[in-house]
Amino acid sequence: DQQVKQNSPSLSVQEGRISILNCDYTNSMFDYFLWYKKYPAEGPTFLISISSIKDKNEDGRFTVFLNKSAKHLSLHIVPSQPGDSAVYFCGGAGGTSYGKLTFGQGTILTVHP
């Protein structure tokens, strides 16, 4: 039962353009969502989070949008930089799953100079 899905295994973007990473969830009890990026041989690095009482959260070049009715969230990176090339994971938590982050399978983002 995959409660969080990232349907795009990879995404390729030109430097300076927008990167949009998508994530769908099925557990309606989730009320807190996060995005992480991960470089090889390192642990995931927290990027940005959003609680279900909001539909948008911004932090610098990163914006997360939450559509609760569609059970969908997205991460926008503007402008994209080559250093953003990494694996991006979305995660959700809530209800009886407090403390337990359920992650998607990840999307490999490649930003070309």
Next chain:
Amino acid sequence: EAGVTQSPTHLIKTRGQQVTLRCSPISGHTSVYWYQQALGLGLQFLLWYDEGEERNRGNFPPRFSGRQFPNYSSELNVNALELEDSALYLCASSFGRYNQPQHFGDGTRLSIL
């Protein structure tokens, strides 16, 4: 501020052995989480400790156990190691229990021969 630290970074064991992995959280963080990332799979939640108590547990057999010490550091113990236990084990910590981002260490790479 020092991040989450894990030891050892790499470990090689044989089937049937036992292993202990260690984690020191970020100063001031009281919750510690353990995740497993097996090859080709996503991050799977193992355990959550908060204030010395086990608060939540993922779908792993009882031979995966752990504890949290009064200084909030934590150990993950795996008994009767099996080949499929080969994975990256990640520890994360957070300040408080609810709707707080989890910050990850770089993990312990466990290989079972």
